[in-house]
Amino acid sequence: MTDETSGPESGAKVPLDPLLLEILVCPVTRTALRYDAEAGELVSDAAGLAFEVRDGIPIMLPEEARVLDPG
Amino acid sequence: MSKAAIFDRRAVRLHRDRAASLVAHVAPILDAVAERLLDRLDDTTHRFARALDIGGRGVVAPRLAARGIETISCDLSAAMLVGAPGLRVAADEECLPFAAGSFDLVVASLSLHWVNDLPGTFAQIRHILRPDGLFLAALPVLPTAAPLREALIAAESDLSGGAAPRISPYPRLHDAAALMQRAGFALPVVDTDRLALAWRRPDSLLRDLRRAGETNALRLREQRPLDPGAFAAAFASLLGEDATMPLDLHLAMLTGWAPAPGQPKPLAPGAFDTPLGAALGDTTE
Numbered sequence: 256m257t258d259e260t261s262g263p264e265s266g267a268k269v270p271l272d273p274l275l276l277e278i279l280v281c282p283v284t285r286t287a288l289r290y291d292a293e294a295g296e297l298v299s300d301a302a303g304l305a306f307e308v309r310d311g312i313p314i315m316l317p318e319e320a321r322v323l324d325p326g
Numbered sequence: 327m328s329k330a331a332i333f334d335r336r337a338v339r340l341h342r343d344r345a346a347s348l349v350a351h352v353a354p355i356l357d358a359v360a361e362r363l364l365d366r367l368d369d370t371t372h373r374f375a376r377a378l379d380i381g382g383r384g385v386v387a388p389r390l391a392a393r394g395i396e397t398i399s400c401d402l403s404a405a406m407l408v409g410a411p412g413l414r415v416a417a418d419e420e421c422l423p424f425a426a427g428s429f430d431l432v433v434a435s436l437s438l439h440w441v442n443d444l445p446g447t448f449a450q451i452r453h454i455l456r457p458d459g460l461f462l463a464a465l466p467v468l469p470t471a472a473p474l475r476e477a478l479i480a481a482e483s484d485l486s487g488g489a490a491p492r493i494s495p496y497p498r499l500h501d502a503a504a505l506m507q508r509a510g511f512a513l514p515v516v517d518t519d520r521l522a523l524a525w526r527r528p529d530s531l532l533r534d535l536r537r538a539g540e541t542n543a544l545r546l547r548e549q550r551p552l553d554p555g556a557f558a559a560a561f562a563s564l565l566g567e568d569a570t571m572p573l574d575l576h577l578a579m580l581t582g583w584a585p586a587p588g589q590p591k592p593l594a595p596g597a598f599d600t601p602l603g604a605a606l607g608d609t610t611e
Binding site: 309 | 336339398402404407413414415416417418421422423424425428
């Protein structure tokens with residue numbers, strides 16, 4: 256529990272596997288995604304949604320995605 | 327997703343989230359189906375490099391990995407993916423987040439029967455397959471659970487004068503075949519299989535359904551809650567001589583290929599110009 260390098264609550268980001276970045280598209284618009292490694296999100300500019308990458312698992316569910324601020 | 331949706335996808339996801347830590351208890355059933363489905367890989371000389379496992383609940387991905395196939399697992403529930411070998415993606419089968427031609431094999435073992443738009447999902451699967459990629463699916467079809475459905479309706483009507491849908495409206499076998507055709511798969515093959523299952527007690531059946539994430543996700547389910555008495559009565563009415571209630575899983579095993587040049591194709595009508603007699607070496611004309 257005190258291990259700071261692992262666990263979902265530690266804040267340590269498990270990087271996204273490059274293969275996933277290659278094959279994943281936005282589930283809503285089927286367009287390319289931009290990986291924001293800092294935020295740990297896959298961003299669909301076309302849909303205005305950011306999909307969280309949780310422990311290396313992209314959560315590609317539109318209803319779970321963060322809605323981007325317009326502009 | 328649409329107003330005609332019959333399944334509550336949020337409920338499907340919730341059921342799978344809750345089942346994630348318990349699904350190992352029902353792994354033997356899931357694994358028996360996966361084994362039979364993946365047997366079809368032995369019927370082809372194709373070698374597959376990259377597979378997508380849709381909703382395999384921990385039994386499909388290890389079998390694919392054991393065949394040396396790089397496997398990506400997806401599930402509507404991220405919790406259900408914990409422990410899966412290889413790469414994992416939480417994804418909705420109704421809007422798959424993969425680019426065209428990403429895989430040369432897609433496997434859906436017992437995972438597409440809570441999907442509202444099956445034609446749409448099949449078309450998407452074809453889209454994410456490379457040309458000459460293979461789609462394998464095990465889909466429960468009627469008469470799965472048909473006796474239980476009838477017994478439940480009768481028991482609920484007896485007790486309360488009405489009944490609500492409790493059991494998924496499984497497609498028929500020929501619906502499954504038509505879906506493959508409609509989605510444009512080449513060389514589609516649909517065959518049947520049956521897994522004989524039986525339960526001794528109504529509560530253990532409900533428990534196993536919960537462990538598999540297979541409890542009722544019909545949108546109309548909330549109109550009236552299931553009366554445990556009606557369920558017990560329906561269960562009891564179906565008990566066999568061995569004091570168990572049979573609940574066989576009738577499966578459509580679907581195989582189809584993403585179209586590609588060079589695949590065997592049926593000849594067009596009128597393409598035959600050799601008389602049968604000539605082909606048989608008949609010289610009596």
